[in-house]
Amino acid sequence: MSYVIRSVRADEWAAVKELRLAALRDPVAHLAFLETYEEAVARPDSFWQERTAGAAEGADARQQIIAEGPDGRWVATVTVLVEEPGTTDWAGFPVERKQGHVVGVFVRPEERGSGLTEVLFDAALEWAWGRGLERVRLFVHEENGRAQRFYRRVGFLPSGATVPLGDAGELELEFVLERSAVGVPFSDG
Secondary structure, three states: OOOEEEEOOOOOHHHHHHHHHHHHOOOOHHHHOOOOHHHHHOOOHHHHHHHHHHOOOOOOOEEEEEEEOOOOOEEEEEEEEEEOOOOEOOOOOEOOOOEEEEEEEEEOHHHOOOOHHHHHHHHHHHHHHHOOOOEEEEEEEOOOHHHHHHHHHOOOEEEEEEEEEOOOOEEEEEEEEEHHHHOOOOOOO
16 A cells, blocks of 8 residues: 655644544553543644644644555654754753654554554654754653554664653653764754
8 A cells, every 4th residue: 555645734634633533542542642532622623723734844843744545544643843952841841952852643553563654754754854953852651662662663762761740650751863873964954
């Protein structure tokens, strides 16, 4: 099966919403996402329109990349956020380097194991390196072994940094991929 790998377009907010809601209904969503289905479904259309426009083709601060099947159905997604030095990240920690932060990784269950996630990550990393980012990071729940294995396979390594989740004593683990580790020449985009 062939897929089109591309950035979303600003007018595709309804498809962005549908794919996100599908992701949040996945059985492991509680390990993979910090948002619940109930929270997301309650958001107004204006939220989805702004979210999509901000991560659409041509946007500089973030990019949402999708895999579109031959029938036009969106089957997978990944988003890269640009984090600038001197800012604060989602967990309240200072950002010290120009880096990417991978979020919102989702592949529909029937497409898993096909190699599609690797192709999506290649596109996400190409976008990140093209912006002059020094490294790309992501956070994964300590109990999400499947995701951890995948991230290691594509070159991400645990940094040792962790972020506590709520009062349950659970942790998110930071995984990083340094630009220098993949031999990408430096360019500031």
